[in-house]
């Protein structure tokens with residue numbers, strides 16, 4: 246489907262979100278017309294007015310990839326306050342896996358918001374929280390007895406996984422990896438690898454965090470077992486196996502560059518952890534809930550983690566996260582040792598039950614796999630024509646292109662930025678990532694149709710081809 250462009254007059258910004266959505270010709274959800282349609286340059290005049298208000302009110306530390314203000318979203322499109330319809334290949338960083346305003350999520354949340362909005366599970370409990378934990382026990386890898394605790398953000402889940410691993414093992418050291426991203430709270434800043442913008446100036450950081458190299462096949466050329474042996478040698482010589490509380494790893498590294506480890510790396514680390522009495526923690530915050538063509542990315546290699554941290558795709562856009570794991574490990578934390586005012590909020594739990602039902606009933610695990618099979622060959626084909634495309638990788642609907650300087654093979658963040666900007670100007674939301682800022686990543690909502698997906702990828706391919714001219 247082709248893009249249409251017509252001139253649009255600038256009119257005053259409204260503060261009434263309903264009026265904005267109406268003027269944009271859109272209410273959210275899958276009923277939104279599934280087409281790219283630009284009526285102004287991007288950002289348009291209303292977005293620019295909102296940006297001016299934002300600059301006067303919002304801290305500059307909070308940035309936006311593409312400063313178009315959204316009025317409605319659904320399926321594979323985002324509609325902005327100027328009436329532009331953009332193709333969404335980012336899902337709000339892997340969150341709206343089921344699509345924005347997915348019907349079962351909306352219905353559940355409406356019913357819940359009318360019943361009650363909050364009691365605090367730690368004060369007077371409610372069924373939705375228990376039902377989400379039951380679903381997590383059913384869906385996460387392994388058929389052992391499990392328990393879960395619910396939180397609000399991915400970072401909070403990771404922090405709690407570390408707390409639980411430490412109290413279970415009575416040990417302190419946490420092993421993390423180069424290129425890791427685990428969040429922006431104090432402990433998760435320490436767990437995260439990249440200094441700027443996540444850590445610079447925000448220290449001091451939490452102690453007892455040790456970083457070792459991951460498996461990064463494009464850069465290290467090692468097999469999975471070789472990369473695991475390298476990491477284990479460092480752990481044993483520099484930390485001591487008996488001191489390790491947890492080995493914490495993203496099964497596919499997210500912010501660090503969509504790095505898919507070589508086969509055998511994850512199983513070897515999981516085996517070493519078990520043999521050493523350390524808790525193997527999978528951070529599936531970005532990879533979980535169908536994103537990679539399996540319910541959880543660990544499944545691709547048959548790895549059963551001791552603890553799994555989840556968030557993002559779990560609840561279709563409402564803030565919810567969880568730690569799920571072996572009952573004997575989870576139960577090490579004493580009563581009252583885990584929790585938080587909002588953790589497992591009833592609206593977020595209702596949304597999660599709707600999102601999980603959608604993933605299963607709509608076959609979204611298969612859909613993610615089909616998206617990968619559809620897009621990867623096109624990305625690989627462009628790699629043969631554009632020397633700056635150093636690597637194409639990913640699983641399911643978590644796909645990436647690593648951009649390098651063809652002369653040196655070194656990461657090229659400037660060229661990566663140019664490609665992303667070209668896509669944004671044409672109304673296609675792609676994201677970048679990577680410790681060196683040189684990776685373009687695709688995280689389309691799994692509710693996107695093939696036509697729109699193909700069109701968005703075509704825009705990306707044209708932007709990549711421009712690097713060769």
Ligand SMILES: Cc1ncc(COP(=O)(O)O)c(C=O)c1O
Pocket residue numbers: 338397398399400401403426427428429495499500528529530531532556557
């Ligand atoms: C793997 C991983 N862990 C943790 C986090 C932190 O999640 P949140 O931003 O919800 O705190 C992220 C966020 O991108 C992530 O990708």
